Amino acid sequence: MRHLRNAAATVVPPLIAAAVLLMVWQTVSATGIVDPSVLPAPSHVAGQGIGQWDVLIRHTAPTLAATVLGFILSITVAFVVASALDFSGTLRGAILPLLIVGQTLPLIALAPLVVLWFGFGLLPKVLLVAFVTFFPMVVGLMRGFASADSDAQYLLRSMGAGRVRVFRTIRLPASMPSFFSALRISITYAVVGAVFAEYAGAVSGLGVYMQSAKNVFRTDLVLAAVAVSSVLTLLLYLLVVLIERAALPWHRIDVGERT
Template identity: 60%
Template sequence: MTAQKVVGDQALPDSGVALPRRPRAVRRLARGVPSLVIVAALLAGWQIYAVTGNLGTDVLPSPAKVASEGWAHRAELWDNTLPTLRATFAGFALSLVVGFALSVLIDASAVARRALLPLLVVTQTLPLIAIAPLVVLWFGFALLPKVLIVALVTFFPITVGLVEGYAATDRDSEVLLRTMGAGRWRIFRTLRVPTALPFFFAGLRIAITYAVVAAIFAEYAGATSGLGIYMQNAKNSFRTDLVLATVAVSSALTLVLFGLTYVVERLVTPWVHLARRQGRAS
């Protein structure tokens, strides 16, 4: 029997020749086109309103002015970006260590789960605008308070993601490993952790979007350098263009870090990426 393809309401003979697919780079670019169109439309509307409106360039500078002033002050922006990146990376590293340790403890003990999970939720209800100045007051204006604030903001989604990932482990696979003589640590290392990795990276992406903002907010509360201090000084000098240029830099940093999570995920969990590709192909 000749294979057939259905097009609309008609069945057409299948020639057996696969239709050519667009290159992967082209497909990825096509997926990003809608977002680029929206961003371009927003920038165009902003440019038109800034030029034709009556707010003045000091109040609402155009995107072109923000870009030109940001480029003119690129050395200052870069010098203040480095302290923010140091606080972000250090705080996020601490968040990873704390989040993993807490997830292991919660997974190992039901008592710890009942005791710690409500406390973890409480930490996320603390108003950062009140906590950040106190942390700076207690630990000074050096790097430590900013690291602590970034960790406080970002460790929760990492911890919850890992805990939910451990819980998603296949029970039959655990039983099989136990019958083969595997101990609790070996099961955790070879089965529960790999199962939890996709959940971990989902939480990681949520956390990374808050990391740069948390570092900047900590600098607002008290610091000697950084994007938060630079933004505050620009605001006090009525340089709205430099404030918006700093916002653009922080957004770019967040997007880059967000994108890096996908790169790391593909390197660490290649089987997940392969399964997703096979699912889309089917």
């Protein structure tokens, strides 16, 4: 019962806020305060989206593929890089500033370059998604490594354990809560990165669909595609949360006890 109350307290307020926002939007559009061609009513957007459902699903598939593959690539590279930086202070001092500088590169300038270098296929989208989501995961892992219990590490070293054994036994498990927090942040960027990459150059995807709808002044279809991308982001976020709860059940219990 307590879990149901907690779940309701988490889910109900944003649902109410979303319902109020949609009602205000519907009222503004219906009363003509804003031109419906500029801001169509949500009921109209939903109707047009349902009418274009097969086309939207066809364009969602490549966006989802680029998002998932880019996210997997980002996780893999982030783990390797963060582990290497954790093992070497010299390497950390040399590479970390470069990673920070890399995050200052504007995606709007980088996306066309990646498309020019790698073409209009899946690869540039995967690379851009990985680029967008890579840095938060590296930072999350490094913070997690640093949060490991120092006493437990000293104890293990006093028993003759090497750095790899200490890393595998103490530092890596300690990094998981921080890592999953970074995953939750990164997955919200992943779909946006994929859509933006499709804007820069692609033959299919939600970004291509939005651009085509924008070119014929179909604001309703643009908003329908935005709604699909938002739902896709929420589903991927929920998947990350479910994986976190399955992988770190003790962390969920600790959080519940503290609250």
